Amino acid sequence: MKYASLAIHGGRREDAEIKGVNYPLYLSSTFVQDSIGDYGEFVYSRSNNPTRNNVEQLIAQLEEAKYGLAMASGMGATALAFSLLKPGDKVLVNSNVYGGTWNYVSRVFEERGITYEVVTDFNHYDFDKATADTRMVFLETPSNPLLYVTDIESVCKKAHEKGMLCVVDNTFMTSYLQKPLKLGADIVVYSATKYYAGHSDIIAGAVVVDDDDLYTSLKFHQKILGAILSPFDSFLLTRGIKTLPVRMDRSQENTQKIVEYLEKHEAVKKVYYPGLKSNEGYELQKKQATGSGACFSITLNDNFDSVAFCNALEIFDLAVSLGGVESLVCHPASMTHESYSKELQDEIGITDDLLRFAIGIEDVDDLIDDIAQAFEKARK
Known part of the structure; x- marks a missing residue:
């Protein structure tokens, strides 16, 4: 089978x-x-x-x-x-x-x-x-x-x-x-x-x-x-x-559309996702896997506030974890990776403006609209 x-x-x-x-x-x-x-x-x-x-x-x-x-x-x-x-x-x-x-x-x-x-x-x-x-x-x-x-x-x-x-x-x-x-x-x-x-x-x-x-x-x-x-x-x-295959297919499809949107947005400094051709791991990921998953991270440009952005999101919940049907955002430096020393965080790139997203199976247009309105409210 x-x-x-x-x-x-x-x-x-x-x-x-x-x-x-x-x-x-x-x-x-x-x-x-x-x-x-x-x-x-x-x-x-x-x-x-x-x-x-x-x-x-x-x-x-x-x-x-x-x-x-x-x-x-x-x-x-x-x-x-x-x-x-x-x-x-x-x-x-x-x-x-x-x-x-x-x-x-x-x-x-x-x-x-x-x-x-x-x-x-x-x-x-x-x-x-x-x-x-x-x-x-x-x-x-x-x-x-x-x-x-x-x-x-x-x-x-x-x-x-x-x-x-x-x-x-x-x-x-x-x-x-x-x-x-x-x-x-x-x-x-x-x-x-x-x-x-x-x-x-x-x-x-x-x-x-x-x-x-x-x-x-x-x-x-x-x-x-x-x-x-x-x-x-x-x-x-x-x-x-x-339901893993159908959930993962939908989450990945949503993720690809979202990261392509974010890569071009003025608020975003960098997108970390191996499903983007601009990512250094893109070819290797294609070689050893059949997809890139439904998690990615971003950093924001200086004229956008990451705390205000997260607070303004309406569909995305601020929470640790990933892989559920709902979309989440978290702040790794203070949430999932708080056990890392500040020195180690800085050394490997877990900065205060780094945000990690886990994309669920909602309508992707709703998710993009939510991100867009949050960016507007996060503008300094």
């Missing part, structure tokens, strides 16, 4: 007694066993639950992978990948990643005896200079919030030559637009809260992997750490995935 059909019909198909079009919600913490020593697939829901297993299989199938693991949040997914690290290991991480990831790297790593190196540009990083204790590469592409595009295939190849694992946060793209495992990544992580769930009503994470040994280790840590996705949220996540 092609992606759009698999999104609706994938997952577990074993429950044959009552054939509902939706997989059942199993609200049971424990499951009856046939006899001592004869244990079934499901024993206790922290270890495995049918509804969670259904969405795990669905996410894996959409990625064309063997295994999926559903977590209680996107940070739970990232933490699960980091659970593979041991004291003395080192991680290479790209400079603009999600603020929660940066908090983990900059604070929790130290507590665990793990070191890290911030890489500004993985596309030109010299892996020969990486120290022997470097165990993992962790990257987002396109990155958050500057939408920098990293060559996944090239980076993974060079990292593997040095014996490193490659982890890719694919939240902005989903497997609908980009499949990092096919490009050489070892592990893919998601904040499934975003495009997979798609309605801003649950918190969820996912980890996808092909390697049997990696899966065994990750599954063990999922069970022991216990940060699993609840049955009800698993059910809602499955429901959200069913």
